[in-house]
Amino acid sequence: xxxxxxxxxxxxxLPWCLAITGIAWLLILRFPPSGTTTFDLPFDGRSAWIDPFxxxxxxxxxxxxxxxxxxxxxxxxxxxxxLRLPGIYDTVDLSVEFRPTRQPTLELGIMRGTDVASYExxxxxxxxxxxxDWRSVSTSGSHGYVRSNLPDSALMTAxxxxxxxxxxxxxxxxxxxxxxxxxxxxxxxxxxxxxWAVPADGRVSFSFEFQDSNRSRGSDAIVMRVFRGSEELxxxxxxxxxxxxxxxxxxxxxxxxxxxxxxxxxxxxxxxxDDVFIRSVTTPSTHWxxxxxxxxxxxxxxxxxxxSAVAWSDSRHLILETFHTEGLQRIDFGRDSTTLVKTxxxxxxxxxxxxxxxxxxxxxxxxxxxxxDGWFAFTKDAFFSPAPRRVTDETDxxxxxxxxxxxxxxxxxxxxxxxxxxxxxxxxxxxxxxxxIALSAPGxxxxxxSVDIRRVTLVYQRPPLNFGEWWRTxxxxxxxxxxxxxxx
Amino acid sequence: MTMFEFGTRFLRQASxxxxxxxxxxxxxxxxIPGSVGPYIDVIPYLVVGLSGLAIDISMTAVxxxxxxxxxxxxxxxxxxxIATALVQFNGGQRMSLIVAAFLGISVxxxxxxxxxxxx
Numbered sequence: 001x002x003x004x005x006x007x008x009x010x011x012x013x014l015p016w017c018l019a020i021t022g023i024a025w026l027l028i029l030r031f032p033p034s035g036t037t038t039f040d041l042p043f044d045g046r047s048a049w050i051d052p053f054x055x056x057x058x059x060x061x062x063x064x065x066x067x068x069x070x071x072x073x074x075x076x077x078x079x080x081x082x083l084r085l086p087g088i089y090d091t092v093d094l095s096v097e098f099r100p101t102r103q104p105t106l107e108l109g110i111m112r113g114t115d116v117a118s119y120e121x122x123x124x125x126x127x128x129x130x131x132x133d134w135r136s137v138s139t140s141g142s143h144g145y146v147r148s149n150l151p152d153s154a155l156m157t158a159x160x161x162x163x164x165x166x167x168x169x170x171x172x173x174x175x176x177x178x179x180x181x182x183x184x185x186x187x188x189x190x191x192x193x194x195x196w197a198v199p200a201d202g203r204v205s206f207s208f209e210f211q212d213s214n215r216s217r218g219s220d221a222i223v224m225r226v227f228r229g230s231e232e233l234x235x236x237x238x239x240x241x242x243x244x245x246x247x248x249x250x251x252x253x254x255x256x257x258x259x260x261x262x263x264x265x266x267x268x269x270x271x272x273x274d275d276v277f278i279r280s281v282t283t284p285s286t287h288w289x290x291x292x293x294x295x296x297x298x299x300x301x302x303x304x305x306x307x308s309a310v311a312w313s314d315s316r317h318l319i320l321e322t323f324h325t326e327g328l329q330r331i332d333f334g335r336d337s338t339t340l341v342k343t344x345x346x347x348x349x350x351x352x353x354x355x356x357x358x359x360x361x362x363x364x365x366x367x368x369x370x371x372x373d374g375w376f377a378f379t380k381d382a383f384f385s386p387a388p389r390r391v392t393d394e395t396d397x398x399x400x401x402x403x404x405x406x407x408x409x410x411x412x413x414x415x416x417x418x419x420x421x422x423x424x425x426x427x428x429x430x431x432x433x434x435x436x437i438a439l440s441a442p443g444x445x446x447x448x449x450s451v452d453i454r455r456v457t458l459v460y461q462r463p464p465l466n467f468g469e470w471w472r473t474x475x476x477x478x479x480x481x482x483x484x485x486x487x488x
Numbered sequence: 489m490t491m492f493e494f495g496t497r498f499l500r501q502a503s504x505x506x507x508x509x510x511x512x513x514x515x516x517x518x519x520i521p522g523s524v525g526p527y528i529d530v531i532p533y534l535v536v537g538l539s540g541l542a543i544d545i546s547m548t549a550v551x552x553x554x555x556x557x558x559x560x561x562x563x564x565x566x567x568x569x570i571a572t573a574l575v576q577f578n579g580g581q582r583m584s585l586i587v588a589a590f591l592g593i594s595v596x597x598x599x600x601x602x603x604x605x606x607x
Contacts, residue, residue: 001490001491002489002490002491003489003490003491003494004489005489008489008494008497008498011494011498012497012498012501013501015498015501015502015504015505015506016501016505018505018509019505019506019508019509022509022513023509023512023513026513026516026523026524026527026528029523029527030516030520030523048522048525048526049526084522084526085522086522086526087523433521433522477520480520481519481520484521
């Protein structure tokens with residue numbers, strides 16, 4: 001039996017056609033002409049495009065779960081995953097199907113840079129705003145939610161005491177006070193702090209008494225930065241202490257001052273480690289506050305008696321911690337109180353009253369670190385709100401008397417049985433092959449809550465391919481490949 | 489062209505095409521990790537392609553009367569396929585393609601036993 005030559009040649013070409021088609025298919029998968037690649041994936045740990053969440057002690061193994069569903073259950077905070085990028089893309093639209101249980105807030109973040117602390121978070125769930133008592137508003141370039149019975153303009157309120165912010169910024173109030181002679185407030189604050197002040201007759205001036213306790217080896221540095229809104233106006237830095245000093249350092253004064261400043265809110269940022277104490281603050285400003293971090297330090301080596309640490313605060317939710325047995329004490333905040341019974345343990349402390357008027361906080365022994373969702377003043381008359389308070393997982397918008405929330409948060413789509421679908425758009429770094437993401441569910445373990453994840457949809461996008469785009473993409477792929485070969 | 493000639497030449501072209509596809513895919517995956525691996529498993533294509541080339545070489549040697557080449561190639565072929573099967577045991581796709589390679593070896597053995605035309 002013979003095979004005619006033309007038929008034989010055609011059949012010889014067949015495997016080559018299939019091979020070329022296969023290579024072209026792989027290239028089109030990597031460089032789609034439409035500029036879009038979509039993956040619709042069950043979150044059961046079997047996909048090559050998204051890893052299950054870790055660490056394992058904060059999640060259940062991916063796959064079949066109790067309740068006849070497949071996915072993964074989040075039990076701790078935060079948890080991390082990784083996206084394998086299918087090419088060079090500008091953005092990814094990430095849709096996640098989730099079901100929160102006893103978890104009021106959720107945030108999804110993507111890592112920027114190489115520092116594990118530098119995640120850029122986007123809110124995807126806020127229980128309180130699901131109610132029909134709130135409506136979504138976009139006005140004057142801002143987005144958020146207002147009470148249903150209020151006009152859209154309520155979002156632009158200048159009253160910071162009735163507004164919350166969540167991953168948003170508020171309009172800076174243009175405040176100014178008349179001038180006065182500088183007043184000194186004796187304190188014992190430890191480490192980095194942020195001060196917020198209203199200018200007094202155009203003058204922003206803060207004079208601090210610093211003292212290096214030299215409890216840890218090496219010299220220390222103090223960096224002082226002044227901002228008006230996001231604009232940095234002044235930076236100053238000094239070194240303190242010696243590399244071999246072990247005794248308490250001398251108290252010295254450092255001032256930072258700006259004159260002829262326009263009305264507004266000024267942020268004086270002190271960057272220093274916990275070895276440096278602030279012993280007094282002198283300022284002509286009538287209104288000035290500290291926050292969100294307030295650390296009352298001890299007076300060992302400085303004074304023989306310990307005065308009570310007192311501050312006025314509009315915070316609704318505090319985190320308290322002491323690092324010394326001398327700091328174990330009862331702390332009063334308004335009509336509420338709690339007791340620190342253990343060192344190096346964070347205690348959540350929430351106000352039970354209604355509204356957010358400042359209340360007095362008293363720590364008789366000092367020596368306590370306080371992180372609040374509001375601001376702290378050392379006298380009631382000095383208190384003011386430089387900005388709206390931040391949303392936390394303990395926020396109760398009704399009890400706290402809030403009328404508006406500034407946030408880019410969009411309500412997720414309800415898909416039944418307690419499941420929701422949230423959409424987030426994330427920009428991508430074209431130089432990396434993987435994007436690390438994190439899911440933050442604050443307080444989930446203390447609340448015995450959980451977040452179920454069952455499905456993820458990833459839509460990677462870049463402009464449709466033309467010659468320019470094709471060359472840009474191929475060039476970036478070659479650069480990334482060369483970088484990998486060189487091991488950098 | 490006789491069926492035998494067609495068969496040997498088709499085997500050569502098919503083996504070359506599969507080997508080239510597997511090699512290009514492997515280079516793509518090496519240069520751009522993740523560009524091929526999540527979609528297909530490259531190793532079986534390389535195994536089958538190289539097995540086919542080895543069969544082609546040994547049959548050509550038979551035709552040309554160089555029997556020592558036949559035995560060397562057959563031993564190398566068996567080592568490659570067995571090593572791949574042992575290392576890459578998991579995966580239904582991989583196993584079925586390796587089974588196909590074994591079938592190819594069997595076909596070759598039958599052809600050898602029946603005696604190929606000599607030069």
